[in-house]
Amino acid sequence: MDNLLFLVHRIPYPPNKGDKIRSFHFLKYLSQHFNIYLGAFIDEAEDVAYIDKVKEYCVDVKLISINPKVRTLISAKGLLMGSSLSVPYYDVKDMHTWVEGVIHQQRITKAFVFSSVMSQFVMQYENMAITADFVDIDSDKWRQYAEKKPWPISWVYKREAERLFEYEKEVANRVENVLFVSEADANLFKTLSPETSNKIEYVNNGVDIDFFTPSQSLSNPYKEGEMVLVFTGAMDYWANVDAVVWFVEKVLPKLRLLQQKVVFYIVGSNPTTQVEVLQKHDDVVVTGRVEDMRPYLQFANVAIAPLRIARGIQNKVLEAMAMGKPIVATPQAMEGIDACLEGVRVADKPKDFCEELVGMMAADSFIPANRDFVEAEFSWVENTNKLVSIINGKDIDK
Numbered sequence: 001m002d003n004l005l006f007l008v009h010r011i012p013y014p015p016n017k018g019d020k021i022r023s024f025h026f027l028k029y030l031s032q033h034f035n036i037y038l039g040a041f042i043d044e045a046e047d048v049a050y051i052d053k054v055k056e057y058c059v060d061v062k063l064i065s066i067n068p069k070v071r072t073l074i075s076a077k078g079l080l081m082g083s084s085l086s087v088p089y090y091d092v093k094d095m096h097t098w099v100e101g102v103i104h105q106q107r108i109t110k111a112f113v114f115s116s117v118m119s120q121f122v123m124q125y126e127n128m129a130i131t132a133d134f135v136d137i138d139s140d141k142w143r144q145y146a147e148k149k150p151w152p153i154s155w156v157y158k159r160e161a162e163r164l165f166e167y168e169k170e171v172a173n174r175v176e177n178v179l180f181v182s183e184a185d186a187n188l189f190k191t192l193s194p195e196t197s198n199k200i201e202y203v204n205n206g207v208d209i210d211f212f213t214p215s216q217s218l219s220n221p222y223k224e225g226e227m228v229l230v231f232t233g234a235m236d237y238w239a240n241v242d243a244v245v246w247f248v249e250k251v252l253p254k255l256r257l258l259q260q261k262v263v264f265y266i267v268g269s270n271p272t273t274q275v276e277v278l279q280k281h282d283d284v285v286v287t288g289r290v291e292d293m294r295p296y297l298q299f300a301n302v303a304i305a306p307l308r309i310a311r312g313i314q315n316k317v318l319e320a321m322a323m324g325k326p327i328v329a330t331p332q333a334m335e336g337i338d339a340c341l342e343g344v345r346v347a348d349k350p351k352d353f354c355e356e357l358v359g360m361m362a363a364d365s366f367i368p369a370n371r372d373f374v375e376a377e378f379s380w381v382e383n384t385n386k387l388v389s390i391i392n393g394k395d396i397d398k
Contacts, residue, residue: 001033001034001035002034002035002109002110003034003035003037003059003106003107003108003109003110004030004034004035004036004037004108004110004111004112004391005037005039005099005102005103005108005110005111005112005122005128006027006030006036006037006038006039006058006111006112006114007038007039007040007099007111007112007113007114007118007121007122008023008027008038008039008040008113008114008115008118009040009041009090009114009115009117009118010023010040010041010042010043011040011041011042011047011050011051011054011063012024012026012027012038012040012054012114013047013050013053013054014047014050014053016234016269016293017233017234017237017269018233018234018312018314018315019114019115019135021205021315022114022133022135022181022205022315023114025206025208025380025384026112026114026133026384026387027054027057027058028057029380029381029384029385029387029388030112030384030387030388030391031057031058033388034110034391035059036057036058036059037058037059037060037061037102037106037108038054038057038058038060038061038062038063039061039062039063039064039095039098039099039102039121040054040061040062040063040064041063041064041065041066041090041092041095042063042064042065042066043065043066043067043068043071045065048065051063060102062094062095062098062099062102064092064094064095066092071089071090072089074088074089074091075088075089078163082163083163083167084117084160084163084164084166084167085156085160085163086117086138086160086164086167087117087120087164087167089117090117090118090120091120095121096121099121099122103122103125103128108128109127109128109129110128110129110131110391111128111129111130111131112130112131112133112391113130113131113132113133113175114133114135115133115134115135115138116132116134116138116164116167116168116171117167119132119171119174119175123171123174123175129176129393130174130175130176130177131175131176131177131179131390131391132171132172132175132177132178132179133179133180133203134168134171134178134179134180134185134189135179135180135181135312136180136181136182136185136311136312137168137180137185137188137189137192137311138164138168138311139160139161139162139164139165139168140161140165140188140311141239141309141311142157142158142160142161142164143157143158143161144309144311145157145238145309146158146161148242148308148309165192168189168193169193169196172189172193172196172199172200173195173196175199176199176393177199177201177390177391178196178199178200178201179201179202179203179387179390180200180201180202180203180312181202181203181204181205181312181313181336182202182204182312182313182335182336183202183336184335184336185202185311185312185336186200186201186202201390203383203384203386203387203390204313204336204377204378204383205312205313205315205318205378205383206318206378206379206380206381206382206383206384207315207318207319207321207322207374207375207378207380208322208380209322209371209374209375209379211294212294212297212319212322212323213322213323213371214298214323214324214366215294215298218292218294218295218298218299219295220295220299221290221295221296221299222263222265222299222300223263226263227260227261227262227263227301227361228262228263228264228265228299228300228301228302229262229263229264229265229300229301229302229303229304229357230264230265230267230296230297230300230302230303230304230320231243231244231247231264231265231266231267231268231303231304231305231306231316232267232268232293232296232297232303232316232319232320233268233316234268234269234270235266235268235269235270235271235272235275235286235288236269236270236271236272238309239307239308239309239310240268240307241272241274241275242307242308242309243305243306243307243308243309244264244266244275244278244306245274245275245278246306246308247264247304247306247353248264248278248281248284250350251306251350251353251354251357252264252281252283252284254350254351254354255354255357255358256283258354258358260357260358260361261283262283262301262361263283263284263285264283264284264285265285265287265296265300266278266284266285266286266287267287267290267293267296268287268288268289268290269288269289270288270289271286271288293319294323297319297320297323297325298323298325300325300365301326301360301361301365302325302326302327302328302357302360302361302365303316303317303320303323303325303326303327303328304327304328304329304357305317305320305327305328305329305330305333305334306328306329306330306333306353307329307330307332307333308330308332308348309332310330310332310333310335311335312335312336313335313336313337314329314333314334314335314337316333317329317333317334317337318337318374318378320370321339321343321344321370321371321373321374322370322371322374322375323371324366324367324368324370324371325343325365325366325367325370326343326344326345326360326363326364326365326367326370327343327344327345327360327370328345328346328347328353328356328357328360329344329345329346330346330347330348330353331346331348332348334346339370339373341367341369341370341373342367342369343363343367343369343370344370345357345359345360
């Protein structure tokens with residue numbers, strides 16, 4: 001097998017949040033086709049426990065622990081240099097040294113880079129064939145953040161959107177392939193950077209159907225008789241925070257006026273203070289980190305995804321659908337998931353979202369068609385086979 005340098009901004013395990021789900025499955029399947037040399041950062045202390053798990057898929061690994069607060073201060077030098085803040089955040093000398101050494105020692109000529117900012121470690125090597133997985137258009141997320149925030153933070157975010165986009169274009173011009181998580185993101189980037197359109201492709205996320213399946217062995221985490229609406233996700237991620245705050249402030253009051261007795265469960269790690277205070281409402285529960293998300297999905301009546309800021313494909317939606325849950329989501333949350341199903345309702349105004357929820361709560365809480373859809377359309381095996389072909393430089397159907 002050929003050697004492959006695999007660089008990722010965050011250790012690809014455990015697969016408990018969006019980027020880690022994608023990077024782990026890519027690592028897992030690519031290890032069946034390449035000898036993997038993995039370089040990654042660890043930004044959460046508890047993830048040190050998973051180093052041995054990651055090593056199972058690799059010939060060699062370089063995992064560097066970073067302190068997010070310190071790296072944020074270091075990234076501020078981008079303001080002085082006129083560059084993106086995201087790139088210096090990950091500009092770590094030890095990683096540059098390891099990459100240079102392993103490339104020369106192992107004569108590596110292929111690299112897979114997960115997140116555009118990791119391209120800084122390999123772009124200078126002329127003989128390196130690089131596939132860069134941007135996942136989604138990070139610069140556009142910063143643009144969306146800027147629109148939602150007050151000045152002066154809006155200025156910082158707007159600047160980051162502009163500078164990061166320039167860097168994304170620079171990377172796209174250098175590498176052989178640029179990947180996105182959805183066709184919509186790929187097409188948008190082609191429009192924004194037409195000179196690199198021939199390099200752009202998309203590889204959808206998948207769902208572990210065997211894991212995300214309704215099971216009698218799972219125990220109901222809810223109180224008896226509760227009508228449960230559930231939102232899942234990392235609760236220190238601002239788009240998720242914005243989503244649940246919007247739902248509690250704009251939609252839940254309308255449900256209460258209709259005398260709909262529901263309990264809204266916010267399930268996910270690291271809830272911010274802004275999320276925690278939502279529990280002042282008797283019908284809101286914030287769980288924090290849970291060992292297994294599946295029971296919270298299986299025994300909920302409806303899964304919701306009220307995201308107002310989003311790019312790419314939302315794993316939370318795919319996982320809920322794999323568990324057969326009815327879904328009510330905003331258009332942003334459904335981007336890249338073309339599901340015209342009775343078990344999926346889309347609304348973006350509070351009144352409409354409320355009405356769709358009322359309809360879904362009256363329906364069956366298990367909808368086989370939702371599971372059938374993701375099983376047919378979002379297979380990790382099929383998607384990673386496409387990834388292998390792209391890395392190997394084989395022509396694929398555009």
